Amino acid sequence: MRLSQLFTKTSKNAPADETALNAQLLIKAGYIHKEMAGAYGYLPLGLKVLENIKQIVREEMNALGGQELIMTSLQRQELWEITDRWDDEKVDVWFKSHLQNGTPVGFGWSHEEPISDMMKNFISSYRDLPISVYQFQTKLRNELRAKSGIMRGREFVMKDLYSYARSDEEHQRIYDQLTAAYLRIFERVGLGDKTFLTFASGGAFTQFSHEFQTLTEAGEDIIYVDRAKKLAVNKEVYTDEVLAQLGLDKSQLEEVKAAEVGNIFSFGSKKSEQLELYFTAEDGTRQPVILGSYGIGVTRLMGVIAEVFADDKGLVWPEAVAPAQVYLARLGDNDAVVKQADALYEKLTDQGATVLYDDRDARPGQKFADADLLGIPYRVVVSDKTLAAGALELKKRQDDQAEQIIPGELLKKFGRL
């Protein structure tokens, strides 16, 4: 992408109506647009980051046999009444409207009920199980108060996977695999060191659910972490009995703030029984399907990544999610410089590298500042100086010093292997 063609621009001023660092930086850098409180649009660079994160999640879900689909945002009243979750007294985040003929409809804040109801069409025998389906869906939740930029919105993207198993043992196996997959995902997006498997409330279904909590002051949760064991306990279930049960030593726990980037839980057979999702077992008996639900707030995850790695100059994206690998800064506009920069851009792009080419008629300071604000992992400079030296300059976003590199080496470094 040539920056001269990109319609978004960076701004020197942070918006006054945002105090959350993630929103300030993402808006300043032109990654997102705030439409209203808790609702943000994703502009080209922001969308790229979001898609990169989604692709990592998708690969991990597919690796476990997850099958991707997409449900609707419009949902039926009668379905949610079966599980007694239509009433505003029971679920206070519903957005609701009605059809022209007066029929009520809800806007999906979750898809547990619709997706499991839909699966009744396809699950009838033990031969149909186990199965896992997932989607990336826009969830709509009428939160009393939106806050923290894209970390807690009224409209956000969630990856939600649902597992259907024949037995508790089979479910547990899937649950454990998903747990491992989640840890890999957070590792791949760069948050591995800061993200802890956390015991949290299991609600009406089980004693515990598991959250994936990333340590950050911007988070909303208080958790108690055992760094050595790589485990944590959410404050909501933090009691002496629970610690004893989990074999955790209170003296080894540290109280910290964290953001919930994922949550997985087991429903057992309760919801299946409510929704009448049964299968015929090998022995001919009718059994309820064992259900699990596994969520990652994809847009929140993007906000957490932005928040956790940012420095005083702006965003710092991990390579795996960055909107581009290389920020190619062309300084000056004499023919030789333009020629080399254009050629380099084409070669890198042809090799499959993702490049933001700053071909604008702007001064060096502005280009460096934008390269930093945008948080692109590597910055390459082409200028009179580098031409004279016969070598390009390469600098990592987090480094202060640039190194010299000859074009051939650079092409090798960013070539698709």
Place this chain on the structure above:
RNA sequence: CGGGGAGUGGCGCAGUCCGGUAGCGCACGCGGUUUGGGACCGCGGGGUCGCAGGUUCAAAUCCUGUCUCCCCGACCA
């Protein structure tokens, strides 16, 4: 939903107390000089001051109502 703060060109702000018909920086357009960490000079375009009522000769400014945004709390399978 309780408490606090704020709405003035695209963005950030001043002006409001003490009413007299809107200004600065960034961004934008034109001309020129510049070019390795957000350049400079000159000229120029753009705002019925969130919205609706009211007071007044006159309202960004005073009064009433209302909407929106931010923060703290509550809420958060």
